[in-house]
Amino acid sequence: MKELLKKYEQKKPEIVFNWKDSETEAEGWTVINSLRGGAAGGGTRMRKGLDVNEVVSLAKTMEVKFTVSGPSIGGAKSGINFDPDDPRKKDVLKRWYKAVSPLLKSYYGTGGDLNVDEIHEVIPITEECGVWHPQEGVFNGHFKPSEADKINRIGQLRQGVIKVLENTTFSPDVLQKYTVADMITGYGVAEAVRHYYDIYGGNLKGKRAIVQGFGNVGSAAAYHLSEMGAKIVGIIDHVGGLINEEGFSFEEIKQLYLDKKGNKLYSEKLIPFEELNEKIWSLPTEVFMPCAASRLITKDQITKMIDAGLEVISCGANVPFADTEIFFGPIMEYTDNKVSLIPDFISNCGMARVFAYFMERKVQMTDEAIFMDTSETIKKAIQQIYNIQTSKINISKTAFEIALNQLL
Numbered sequence: 546m547k548e549l550l551k552k553y554e555q556k557k558p559e560i561v562f563n564w565k566d567s568e569t570e571a572e573g574w575t576v577i578n579s580l581r582g583g584a585a586g587g588g589t590r591m592r593k594g595l596d597v598n599e600v601v602s603l604a605k606t607m608e609v610k611f612t613v614s615g616p617s618i619g620g621a622k623s624g625i626n627f628d629p630d631d632p633r634k635k636d637v638l639k640r641w642y643k644a645v646s647p648l649l650k651s652y653y654g655t656g657g658d659l660n661v662d663e664i665h666e667v668i669p670i671t672e673e674c675g676v677w678h679p680q681e682g683v684f685n686g687h688f689k690p691s692e693a694d695k696i697n698r699i700g701q702l703r704q705g706v707i708k709v710l711e712n713t714t715f716s717p718d719v720l721q722k723y724t725v726a727d728m729i730t731g732y733g734v735a736e737a738v739r740h741y742y743d744i745y746g747g748n749l750k751g752k753r754a755i756v757q758g759f760g761n762v763g764s765a766a767a768y769h770l771s772e773m774g775a776k777i778v779g780i781i782d783h784v785g786g787l788i789n790e791e792g793f794s795f796e797e798i799k800q801l802y803l804d805k806k807g808n809k810l811y812s813e814k815l816i817p818f819e820e821l822n823e824k825i826w827s828l829p830t831e832v833f834m835p836c837a838a839s840r841l842i843t844k845d846q847i848t849k850m851i852d853a854g855l856e857v858i859s860c861g862a863n864v865p866f867a868d869t870e871i872f873f874g875p876i877m878e879y880t881d882n883k884v885s886l887i888p889d890f891i892s893n894c895g896m897a898r899v900f901a902y903f904m905e906r907k908v909q910m911t912d913e914a915i916f917m918d919t920s921e922t923i924k925k926a927i928q929q930i931y932n933i934q935t936s937k938i939n940i941s942k943t944a945f946e947i948a949l950n951q952l953l
Contacts, residue, residue, distance in 0.1 A: 589625070
């Protein structure tokens with residue numbers, strides 16, 4: 546596996562597009578790792594301090610993810626080094642998408658990512674640039690449909706991603722009009738835990754869980770895992786967090802979801818970050834869902850969790866461990882050797898799978914059909930690993946071997 550990984554990591558991306566904004570200090574990159582299948586896909590993120598290496602690693606991660614979610618295309622990513630809280634953000638995004646629109650019309654498909662919203666930013670701004678849909682390039686480069694078929698499938702994709710959830714199983718409040726895009730990734734992260742226990746043995750009900758990050762992914766993951774009967778005992782977000790060793794009730798988790806301020810955890814009982822960070826990693830817990838930024842989790846934190854009874858990790862964040870390596874660094878390897886580690890490209894493939902689902906011809910547009918499709922995709926990937934080796938450790942190692950054998 547390590548030889549395969551080294552070969553894959555060292556392979557230079559096919560295209561690196563670099564942009565410098567004419568009006569601000571913003572700089573952006575689109576990295577297309579390969580045009581496998583004639584196209585490449587990956588979201589657009591924005592954060593201060595982002596560099597091209599981060600974008601390269603995420604593009605490679607996307608390519609691995611597509612081996613699970615489909616379609617069979619190359620991985621890509623866009624990243625903009627700029628403060629997302631700057632009031633000039635929208636204008637920066639407008640100039641960025643204008644510059645990158647020829648790629649988006651030909652062979653590159655994008656979406657939302659860290660600090661860039663799919664529904665309110667990516668779709669309307671790319672439309673202004675003459676792009677039918679942010680995934681148009683994937684249609685043109687990979688599917689090569691007729692004009693009529695393309696119009697139908699883009700319509701399906703457009704409608705599907707922003708579809709307002711009507712089924713109370715998948716939405717915390719149908720009156721608040723949450724969409725598929727709001728809930729699907731976190732749902733997949735929680736489903737990965739459920740499928741893990743179903744396949745490897747054990748029962749999720751009553752298991753204690755810690756969630757890191759309470760944004761789009763973490764809050765939805767907490768909501769769905771709690772709904773399945775797990776007990777959320779700790780939430781850590783960059784603004785602080787909460788601990789309840791008995792476990793929060795499903796109603797309490799649902800309320801925390803509804804009370805979010807934007808993408809931040811809000812509670813009058815919030816424990817300051819420093820104080821929480823000292824306590825949370827030693828809480829007795831079986832399940833950990835890292836859903837915050839990339840490269841945060843240290844070996845010390847993981848060791849404390851293992852000592853406190855950790856059984857399984859379902860990664861909501863891409864590359865959650867504080868390793869410098871693109872993929873399988875020493876902290877990740879150490880973790881994979883000790884507990885069941887479901888890698889990000891399986892557990893957080895929800896949004897990528899939704900895109901793939903709606904790109905197919907005439908699919909069912911019900912909440913249940915959309916969410917069950919993601920669930921089945923994740924289940925199939927975990928089952929495939931189990932079929933190769935039934936051990937509860939080295940799950941990520943086996944998952945990478947399966948993926949890399951398809952890519953190299």
